[in-house]
Amino acid sequence: MALLTLSGITTGRGRRALVEGFDLTLHAGRVCHLSGANGTGKTTLLEVAAGLRTPWQGQVTAAAARHWLGHRNGLSAALTPMENLQAWCDLQADVSSAPAEALRALGVYPQRHRPCRQLSAGQRRRTALARLLLAARPVWVLDEPLDGLDVEGLELVATLVNSHIAEGGALLVTSHQPLPGSIAAVQTVDLRSP
Template identity: 55%
Template sequence: MTDLLRTQSLSVGRGDRVLLRDFDLAVAAGELVHLRGRNGTGKTSLLEVLAGLRPAVSGKIERPAAGLHWLGHKNALNGDLSVLENLQFWSALQHCDPKTIPAALERLGLARLRHRPSRTLSAGQKRRAALARLLVAPRPLWLLDEPLAALDVEGLAHVGALLSAQLDGGGAVLVTSHQPLPVDAARVRSLEIG
C-alpha cells in the first residue's frame, strides 16, 4: 500500500509548550486512523500541523501531491449564505466543478435545505453542510477533527458511509473523535496520543 501521509520525528507545539515529540506516523491508502486521547494532548494541534495550518516545532511531513481536506471544529459557513451558496463559494475557491454539489447535498440529507440560510440550521445540519465539502472536491487524504460533533443517528450514518466510501476508493482518513467511529471496527486503527 502507498502511504498518503508520513511524518518523521515530528514535534508539535502550542504556544511555548511542546505537546508531541518525535512523532512518527504513516497512513496508507485505504486506511482510517482514529487519533484518541484526553483533551489537551495535542490531537487538534497535530491535525493543524499536518494540514499545513501551523508550523511544526521540528520534523518532516510528506503529504499527498493531490491535496487533502481539512475539517476542523468550526464549520466555516457564512450564516448569511444558503447551504448551496456556501458550497458554491467553496467550490469556486477550490477550482472544482459545482455540478457535484447537488449530489453531495442529497447524499448528506440536505437537498431540501439547500436554499435555507446557514444561520437557521441546527448544529447537526451545519456539520453535515461542512462535511458536504468532502464530496464536492475529491481528495486522497481527509484530516477530520471531531467530525461527529452534534450529529444525530442519521448524521452518524451519513458520516459512516462517507468514511467507508473514502477508504473503498483508495483514500485515507485521519480523524479525532471522543466517540466510536460509525464504521466497521476492523477498518479502524486506533492511535492513542498523550
C-alpha cells in the same frame, strides 16, 4: 501505498510542546483515529498533517491532496448551504462535483436555500461535510467530524468514509466519541499529555 507520512513531529501551542517525536504513516484504504484527552495536541497535530501549521521539528510528506475539515464548520451563518458550498468551490482549483449533488448525498438538499443560522447543529455539520464530496482528494483530515450528528448522521459518515477508503483514500480523524463501528480499517493512536 503511503499517502501521508509524519516523521519526528514535535509541535505545540505558544511555548508548550504538546506532541514530541510523533511518527505516523497513513496508507491508502486506512483510517487513523487520534484519541486522547483535551489538551493533548490532537487538533494541533491535525493542523500540521493538513499543512495548516508548520511543525517545530520533523517533516510531513503528503503523497496526495488533502481535505481539511476543522471542528468548526467554516460556514457563514447568513448564507444558505448552497451559497456556502458555492463560495468554497469558487476558491478551489480542483472541484469535481456540484454542490447540489453533495447536499443530496448528505441529506440537507431540502434545506439548501435556508440560511445556515436557521439550521440545526447536525444540518450545519452535514453541510460542512458535504465539502468532502466536491473535490477528489485522497487524504481526509477531519477534526471532530461527528459533533452534532444524530444516529442517522453517524451512519451516513460511516458510509462516506467506507466508500472513500474503498476507493483508495485515507482518513486521519479525531473524535471524542467512538467512531461508528461500521467504519472499516481503523487504527487508534492514543495521544498522552507530555
